Amino acid sequence: MARIAGIDLPKNKRGIVALTYIYGIGPTVSESVLGKAAVDPTKRVNAWTDDEIARLRQVISEFKTEGQLRSEVQLNIKRLMDIGCYRGLRHRRGLPARGQRTRTNARTRKGKRKTVAGKKKAARK
Numbered sequence: 001m002a003r004i005a006g007i008d009l010p011k012n013k014r015g016i017v018a019l020t021y022i023y024g025i026g027p028t029v030s031e032s033v034l035g036k037a038a039v040d041p042t043k044r045v046n047a048w049t050d051d052e053i054a055r056l057r058q059v060i061s062e063f064k065t066e067g068q069l070r071s072e073v074q075l076n077i078k079r080l081m082d083i084g085c086y087r088g089l090r091h092r093r094g095l096p097a098r099g100q101r102t103r104t105n106a107r108t109r110k111g112k113r114k115t116v117a118g119k120k121k122a123a124r125k
Contacts (some may be wrong), residue, residue, distance in 0.1 A: 002045050002053050005065045009045050016041040019056075024065040033059050 002009045002018075009018040014035045019030035037055040039048065048056075064072065080088035090097040096109050107113070 002048055002056075004053065004057055005060055007066070010046070011046040013045060014017045014041065015043050015045060015048070019060075022060070022065050024063060024069040025060070029063070038056075076114055 001011055004019075005022050007022050009021055011056045016027065016030050016033055019025050019033060020027055025033065031041060033056065037052065037059045039056060077088075077091050081092050082088070087097045094109055094111070095102060096106055100106060102110065
């Protein structure tokens with residue numbers, strides 16, 4: 001099992017997919033990393049040699065990944081909240097920050113809906 005950047009990569013996946021398990025590495029970056037390290041992208045992780053894993057570690061160390069990237073993102077969000085800009089306020093309130101509608105379809109950010117008893121309409125005179 002290959003362990004890169006503190007993450008155990010899945011054994012039976014292709015290299016280009018397995019590297020995306022590392023936070024901060026997507027499909028495009030994964031492809032370029034494998035190209036720089038001279039590793040076949042279609043090769044499965046369990047077929048990698050120790051030399052290939054070492055080259056991959058060296059190339060990935062040039063990128064911000066995992067803990068370092070997570071802390072930088074959290075500091076950026078904290079800065080937005082501290083200066084009180086619109087995006088910071090949205091983060092503070094736990095609402096979508098990129099212009100999505102909130103009347104419906106904001107369940108991911110707003111959380112699960114709590115049931116409220118229905119109000120009866122006042123009788124008309």
